[in-house]
Amino acid sequence: MLFQVKDFAGDTGAIAAILRAHDATAKVTGDAVAGQIDVSAQLTSGQVVTALHEAGYEAVRVSEPRQIHVSGGSTCCGSCS
Structure with a gap:
C-alpha cells in the first residue's frame, strides 16, 4: 500500500x-x-493511517499506479491508438 x-x-x-x-x-x-x-x-490502510496519526504523522493512502499494458492485451480497454 502506498x-x-x-x-x-x-x-x-x-x-x-x-x-x-x-x-x-x-x-x-x-x-x-x-x-x-x-x-x-497485515493491516488495513485505515489502520496504517490511524497508527501513523497517533504517532504524529499525517498520512493518506495513494491509489496504486495503473499497470501499463500493450494494446490488445488482456487488460486492454480499447482506447489506445
Missing part, C-alpha cells in the same frame, strides 16, 4: 517501528523526495 506522508524526512525505520507495534511483520520502504512510503503489512 501512502503520502506529510513532512516525511526519510526515516523509514521510525515509521516501520510504529507499524510493527501493530503487525510484527510490517515492512516499509520510503521515498523522501516524493514524501511517500510503501507498506507491506
Whole structure:
C-alpha cells in the first residue's frame, strides 16, 4: 500500500517501528523526495493511517499506479491508438 506522508524526512525505520507495534511483520520502504512510503503489512490502510496519526504523522493512502499494458492485451480497454 502506498501512502503520502506529510513532512516525511526519510526515516523509514521510525515509521516501520510504529507499524510493527501493530503487525510484527510490517515492512516499509520510503521515498523522501516524493514524501511517500510503501507498506507491506497485515493491516488495513485505515489502520496504517490511524497508527501513523497517533504517532504524529499525517498520512493518506495513494491509489496504486495503473499497470501499463500493450494494446490488445488482456487488460486492454480499447482506447489506445
